[in-house]
Amino acid sequence: MKKEVLNTPNNIIKGKIEIDSQINKLYYRILYNIQKENRQYIIKAKKGEELTEDQANILEELDRIGYLKCTVSYDEIQSIIRRRNDQVKEEVLKRFIALQTAIFRFSTGETTNEETQTQLIGQVSVSDNSYTVSLSAKLYRYLFYSVGVGFTPVNLAVLFNLKSQYSQALYVTLRSWSGVKREIEYTVEELREIFNVGSKYKAYKNFKQKTINVAMDEINNTSAMKIVEFKEIKKGRSVDKVVFVVEDLEPRFVLEENKDDSTEDKSVIWLDYIKVENEALKERLELKYNDMNFESPIVKALFHKSYDKTLNKDNRFTMIQDKKGKSNFALFNFIVNGEIFTHELSVESQFKINSTTQTLF
DNA sequence: CGGTAAGAGCATCTTTATTT
DNA sequence: AAATAAAGATGCTCTTACCG
Incomplete structure (x- = not known):
C-alpha cells in the first residue's frame, strides 16, 4: 500500500485516499455522534480556566478507556453523501477507509513528551441500518480538549x-x-x-x-x-x-441538526465579526443603538473595541448572551457606554462642524 | 541511480529602532 | 545624535527523501 509521507516529521500521514470535504463532513458527524452517545465525557469548561476535580477525572478516564464508539445511521450517511450512486455499501466503506488509513500524529504533551500516532477512526462494523465506528479516546481527547477546552473539531x-x-x-x-x-x-x-x-x-x-x-x-x-x-x-x-x-x-458548529441539542448555535454575526447569540439579541442591539451610524468606521471601531474588551473580561463561547444570571450583554453595554463617553468630544466636534456647515446652506 | 525540492543552518550585509 | 542590538534579506551549503 502506498502512503504519501510528507518530507518532514509531520502531524499527518496521508492515506491513499484524499480527504475531501465530504469525508470531512463524515468525520464531523462521527465526532458529533461520539459526543452525543458519550455525554459523560463532555467537559463544559471555559477556556483558560482550571478544570475541576471531576473534569480532571473525566480526562483521566478518557486516557484509560482506549476508544469511544458511536453509530452512524444510513439516514445520516445519505444526508452527507448526496449522490445516489455513492450511497452503496462499497462507496460508503471507501470513505471510512479513507479515515482509517489516514494517520494523525500528535503529542498530548502535558507531563511527558509522549507522542501518539493513530488512525482517524478505528474499527467500523456494518449492521442492518447503521455503521458502528470507534475512535481512539486519546485522539478524541486531543481534538476536543487538548488545545483548549471546547467543542472545536478541526476541519x-x-x-x-x-x-x-x-x-x-x-x-x-x-x-x-x-x-x-x-x-x-x-x-x-x-x-x-x-x-x-x-x-x-x-x-x-x-x-x-x-x-x-x-x-x-x-x-x-x-x-x-x-x-x-x-x-x-x-x-x-x-x-x-x-x-x-x-x-x-469555517462554521463552528457544523452539527446543525438535532434542534434539542444544547450545543446548537444560532448565533449571528453583527458588524463584521461581533458574534451575537441569536437574531433576537442582535435586533435588540440594533434597536438600543439605533441613533448610531453603523456605516461609520469610527462607530464600527468603537463597537469592535468594546467587543474585544468584553471578551477579554468574560471569555465565553457565545459572545453576547443574555441568559438568566449569565449575561455578558450588560458588560458589553457598559463598555460601549464608556467608549462612547471617551469619544464624545471628537464625535461632538464632528457633529458641530456638520451643523455649522449645514447652516451655511 | 541522479535530479529535484524542502528544510535547516550559517554567514553577510542592510535596515530599523531602542538605548544612552 | 551616536552607538548598538535586533531584525530583515539574501545567498550559499548540506542533508534528506521523493520521483522518474
Whole structure:
C-alpha cells in the first residue's frame, strides 16, 4: 500500500485516499455522534480556566478507556453523501477507509513528551441500518480538549491540505481559539512549544521566517481561515509576544441538526465579526443603538473595541448572551457606554462642524 | 541511480529602532 | 545624535527523501 509521507516529521500521514470535504463532513458527524452517545465525557469548561476535580477525572478516564464508539445511521450517511450512486455499501466503506488509513500524529504533551500516532477512526462494523465506528479516546481527547477546552473539531480537509507542519499546528491552535476571541495572543515561547521546534531557530528572525511566515501564508491560502493581521509586541528590543487577528470562515458548529441539542448555535454575526447569540439579541442591539451610524468606521471601531474588551473580561463561547444570571450583554453595554463617553468630544466636534456647515446652506 | 525540492543552518550585509 | 542590538534579506551549503 502506498502512503504519501510528507518530507518532514509531520502531524499527518496521508492515506491513499484524499480527504475531501465530504469525508470531512463524515468525520464531523462521527465526532458529533461520539459526543452525543458519550455525554459523560463532555467537559463544559471555559477556556483558560482550571478544570475541576471531576473534569480532571473525566480526562483521566478518557486516557484509560482506549476508544469511544458511536453509530452512524444510513439516514445520516445519505444526508452527507448526496449522490445516489455513492450511497452503496462499497462507496460508503471507501470513505471510512479513507479515515482509517489516514494517520494523525500528535503529542498530548502535558507531563511527558509522549507522542501518539493513530488512525482517524478505528474499527467500523456494518449492521442492518447503521455503521458502528470507534475512535481512539486519546485522539478524541486531543481534538476536543487538548488545545483548549471546547467543542472545536478541526476541519480535516483543510488540515490535510496544509503542507507545512507549522501550518497544521498553527491552524489547529488558532481554530481552537477563534470561536472565543478574534485576537489570539501567544508569547514567542508558547509558540515555540506549539510548533515543537525545540532548540531550532534560536533567533526570532529565523523562527519567524521559517515557521510563522510559512504557516500564515499557507493558512491564508485556504478558504477556511484568514489571518487578517499579525502583530508583534516587544519587550525592550526583542519580540516577546505575537498576536494573530483571525477571521475563521469555517462554521463552528457544523452539527446543525438535532434542534434539542444544547450545543446548537444560532448565533449571528453583527458588524463584521461581533458574534451575537441569536437574531433576537442582535435586533435588540440594533434597536438600543439605533441613533448610531453603523456605516461609520469610527462607530464600527468603537463597537469592535468594546467587543474585544468584553471578551477579554468574560471569555465565553457565545459572545453576547443574555441568559438568566449569565449575561455578558450588560458588560458589553457598559463598555460601549464608556467608549462612547471617551469619544464624545471628537464625535461632538464632528457633529458641530456638520451643523455649522449645514447652516451655511 | 541522479535530479529535484524542502528544510535547516550559517554567514553577510542592510535596515530599523531602542538605548544612552 | 551616536552607538548598538535586533531584525530583515539574501545567498550559499548540506542533508534528506521523493520521483522518474
